[in-house]
Amino acid sequence: MTVDGGFGHCVRVAVIVVSAFGSVGGHALAAQVSFAPAQSFNSGVTNPGCVVTGDFNGDGYLDFVVTNNFNSIAVFLGNGDGTFKQPTMYMTDFYVTGCVAVGDFTGDGVLDMVVVGGDSNLNSLALFTGNGDGTFNAPTYLKAALHGSGISTAVGDLNNDHKLDIFIGGNGSSEALLGDGHGGFQEFLVDGTTGFNVVLADFNGDGKLDVAATGFTTNVFTVLLGNGDGTFQAPQTYGNGGRPVGIAAGDFNNDNKIDLAVTFDPGQGVFIWLGNGDGRFTRSLTA
Numbered sequence: 001m002t003v004d005g006g007f008g009h010c011v012r013v014a015v016i017v018v019s020a021f022g023s024v025g026g027h028a029l030a031a032q033v034s035f036a037p038a039q040s041f042n043s044g045v046t047n048p049g050c051v052v053t054g055d056f057n058g059d060g061y062l063d064f065v066v067t068n069n070f071n072s073i074a075v076f077l078g079n080g081d082g083t084f085k086q087p088t089m090y091m092t093d094f095y096v097t098g099c100v101a102v103g104d105f106t107g108d109g110v111l112d113m114v115v116v117g118g119d120s121n122l123n124s125l126a127l128f129t130g131n132g133d134g135t136f137n138a139p140t141y142l143k144a145a146l147h148g149s150g151i152s153t154a155v156g157d158l159n160n161d162h163k164l165d166i167f168i169g170g171n172g173s174s175e176a177l178l179g180d181g182h183g184g185f186q187e188f189l190v191d192g193t194t195g196f197n198v199v200l201a202d203f204n205g206d207g208k209l210d211v212a213a214t215g216f217t218t219n220v221f222t223v224l225l226g227n228g229d230g231t232f233q234a235p236q237t238y239g240n241g242g243r244p245v246g247i248a249a250g251d252f253n254n255d256n257k258i259d260l261a262v263t264f265d266p267g268q269g270v271f272i273w274l275g276n277g278d279g280r281f282t283r284s285l286t287a
Contacts, residue, residue, distance in 0.1 A: 044074030044087035050099035054111045057134030065113060067100045073115060077134045092126045092139055094119035101153035103164040105129075107181040112136070116168055118148025124168075127183055144177060145189045146170040156200040156209045159230040169195015169213050178230045188230050193222050201249040201258045204279035212260055214244035221247060221262055225279045238281060242267060253284075 045068040056063045061080035066087075067073050071094065074087035098116035105112045106129055113128040113136060124144035128136035144150075152169035159165065163181040168174060174195040177185035195213035203210040208228035214221045220239035224232035242264030252259040257275040264271060273281035 039082060041076065041084055042087075044076075044089055045072040046070065048074075049096075052100050052102045054102040056111050056130060056136075058110075058132055063134065065100055065102065067096055067115060069096055071096055071117075073100065073113070073128075075134065075136070088135065090128060090136060090139075092117060094123055094126065094141070095148070097148055098151040098168070099153045101155050101166050103155045103166075105164055105179050105181075106183045107163070108132075112183070114153070114166060115139075116146075116150035116153060118146075118150070122147045124148075124150060125177075125185070129183065140183065142185060144168075144175060144185070144187050146173065146175055149173075152195050152198045152213075154198045154200045154211070158200075158209050158226060160208065160228050165230065167195075167198055167200060167211055169193075169198040171217075174198070174211075174213060176230050176232075186230075190224065190232060193224065193235055194218055196245060197247050199247050199249045199260075203249075203258050203275055203281075205257075205277060210279065212247055212249060214247050214262065216243050216245055216265075219243055221260075223279065223281065236280065238273060238283070240264060240271060240283065 043066050047068045048066045049069055050067045051064055053062050053064045061078040063077045065075050071092045073090040076084040076087050078084050094117040096117040101114045110130040110132040112130045115126040122143050123141040124147040125142040126139035128139050130136050149171040150168045154167045158176050159178055163179045165179050166177040174190045174193045176188045179185055194215040196216040198213040200209045208226040210226045211224040220237040221244040223236045226232055244262050245265050246263040248261045249258050257277040259275045260273040262271050272284045274284045275281055
């Protein structure tokens with residue numbers, strides 16, 4: 001069901017943050033960047049967690065969705081000027097354990113939402129199909145192995161069938177959910193790979209999506225090279241003694257090879273792992 005307005009005791013969300021980068025050890029990390037003062041909005045939910053963007057009503061303006069770790073989802077429609085309409089609230093019947101994934105999972109050209117959670121009936125996903133006007137239908141619940149232990153989500157075509165799939169990072173194991181283009185999924189469990197945060201990219205240039213996932217409790221992050229059919233090769237692990245938390249992928253040294261930036265706890269550093277182009281990485285810089 002949906003509930004409009006009525007926020008109760010909610011936490012506010014800042015949409016823009018101020019960021020600046022300098023240089024470390026003689027390496028120029030980025031030019032100095034500044035933003036206008038942050039605008040904050042009532043999130044509509046207590047203990048807000050994940051934030052994902054998308055154009056939910058097709059007006060060309062970015063919208064965003066916020067989840068919490070209970071059973072609430074707040075959808076904000078953008079006005080195109082940095083402000084947003086009051087959120088529309090959606091509720092799940094299960095406990096939300098992780099993030100939300102946004103994509104066209106039903107093949108109708110309209111963005112949908114999938115929320116990771118769990119209940120005693122072994123449900124693991126709540127699929128909210130979009131109507132194209134910024135509203136979503138009541139959730140359909142789907143079963144998967146990670147019921148109650150899914151944490152993070154990443155969306156991409158893992159088996160090259162031109163249909164969106166979801167990789168869910170879990171607490172102790174993770175799984176690939178291969179979409180059928182009609183809102184259904186086939187799951188492939190990845191045992192022993194913790195996914196506190198996950199990213200998808202082609203790390204070895206073979207045209208198949210690969211996965212990098214932080215472990216947090218395992219003191220390593222894991223790289224899974226994709227076989228192009230939704231399965232993966234044996235995991236490669238990397239670490240520096242700390243607990244990996246955040247992870248991002250990109251070509252940071254302009255060599256046309258994908259690199260990784262990983263944050264570790266404890267400490268405030270960002271560790272850069274340069275890609276070799278064959279799916280392997282070499283630690284380079286601490287930002």
